Amino acid sequence: MTRVRRLGHGLRLCPKCARADHGTCPACRRHRLLSAGPDGRLLCRVCREKGEIPCPSCGKPMPAGRGKVCETCYWTDTCRKRIRLDRAAFSTAGMEKDFGEFGEWLIGDKGPHKAALTVHRYLSFFLEIEREWKNVPPYRELLAHFGAEGLRRARIPMRWLREAKGVKVDAAAREEDSERRRIEGIVGTFGQGTEAHRILVDYAGKLMQRVEEGKTSLRSVRLALTPAAALLRRAAQKGGGLPDQTLLDRYLLDAPGQKAAATGFANFLRKTRSLKLSVRTDAKKAKEAQRRTLKKKIVAMARHPEEGEDFIRRWIAAGLEYFHSVKFNRKALEAVSAKVDEGGLRVVAGGRTYWLPNWRE
Numbered sequence: 001m002t003r004v005r006r007l008g009h010g011l012r013l014c015p016k017c018a019r020a021d022h023g024t025c026p027a028c029r030r031h032r033l034l035s036a037g038p039d040g041r042l043l044c045r046v047c048r049e050k051g052e053i054p055c056p057s058c059g060k061p062m063p064a065g066r067g068k069v070c071e072t073c074y075w076t077d078t079c080r081k082r083i084r085l086d087r088a089a090f091s092t093a094g095m096e097k098d099f100g101e102f103g104e105w106l107i108g109d110k111g112p113h114k115a116a117l118t119v120h121r122y123l124s125f126f127l128e129i130e131r132e133w134k135n136v137p138p139y140r141e142l143l144a145h146f147g148a149e150g151l152r153r154a155r156i157p158m159r160w161l162r163e164a165k166g167v168k169v170d171a172a173a174r175e176e177d178s179e180r181r182r183i184e185g186i187v188g189t190f191g192q193g194t195e196a197h198r199i200l201v202d203y204a205g206k207l208m209q210r211v212e213e214g215k216t217s218l219r220s221v222r223l224a225l226t227p228a229a230a231l232l233r234r235a236a237q238k239g240g241g242l243p244d245q246t247l248l249d250r251y252l253l254d255a256p257g258q259k260a261a262a263t264g265f266a267n268f269l270r271k272t273r274s275l276k277l278s279v280r281t282d283a284k285k286a287k288e289a290q291r292r293t294l295k296k297k298i299v300a301m302a303r304h305p306e307e308g309e310d311f312i313r314r315w316i317a318a319g320l321e322y323f324h325s326v327k328f329n330r331k332a333l334e335a336v337s338a339k340v341d342e343g344g345l346r347v348v349a350g351g352r353t354y355w356l357p358n359w360r361e
Contacts, residue, residue, distance in 0.1 A: 028065030079116035086123045095130040102160050125154045136165050148178040179218035186225045196232040203268050227258040228265040253289045294322040302359045319356040
């Protein structure tokens with residue numbers, strides 16, 4: 001029995017074809033015996049002797065070593081075969097036709113090679129549409145079924161649906177769906193039946209009632225639930241139970257920006273669980289905690305520097321805040337200039353000059 005050598009992607013070569021003088025012909029891309037042509041390139045015998053010939057299928061020039069068809073025709077034919085096989089999975093003529101049209105669009109949009117390799121992965125999306133509606137429904141129905149994240153994963157067939165079927169994307173509905181699912185994720189942080197889960201469900205219900213009354217937004221609900229879940233998580237880590245004043249004080253030291261949102265949750269616990277929680281912050285301790293956070297950020301950036309202007313801007317923003325207690329918003333940072341000077345950075349911002357250490361030092 002002839003021994004074979006295993007290559008990548010499951011391919012095998014016998015010892016004869018695995019010799020050093022065998023390889024992939026750069027013209028026809030076939031693995032063959034190679035030798036130098038007139039221009040010095042290593043080519044297979046057919047490509048070296050015949051050069052280019054017309055493709056029997058499309059008539060365009062192709063390397064002679066390709067054989068029956070050029071590479072484009074080969075992948076186009078392969079892709080269409082796969083589309084025909086996938087179309088057999090549909091039970092309705094309309095969806096079968098739609099998938100066929102999508103496949104042809106994919107060939108034109110991505111090229112036949114990539115289309116042949118990827119067309120099958122979109123079959124499940126179209127089959128799900130057929131199972132639910134038998135034909136392509138309006139965007140809101142797609143959104144309700146697949147969710148914003150599901151439609152993002154199907155962005156290529158969704159683009160075809162917009163272009164070919166006139167499906168109009170509702171950005172506001174998409175954002176609303178995303179917020180609802182994020183809220184569901186926060187509420188589902190704790191297992192059902194736990195006190196923490198019951199508290200989050202009750203608090204979310206109270207907040208959602210305000211949404212229905214037009215008094216707040218879904219985004220505000222999510223932002224309000226974030227510190228609530230964080231406090232309950234800390235309480236669980238301490239052995240369960242409800243958040244106490246010590247936990248609340250510590251949380252506000254670590255996240256002083258959450259004071260307003262934490263106030264709403266503390267008021268809710270006061271009314272529904274009879275907890276006496278006072279939202280207070282120690283300005284000095286909060287500033288010390290903020291500096292510790294900034295220091296960790298700067299050390300992490302110095303240990304793992306990145307290339308590009310965005311990293312430099314982030315380094316300057318963190319450095320100005322940590323070393324000079326000066327904070328600039330993103331727009332103001334765009335006007336900041338910096339140059340390497342005396343082993344560090346000389347930064348001009350807001351009409352003043354500041355010195356910062358270089359992250360490379």
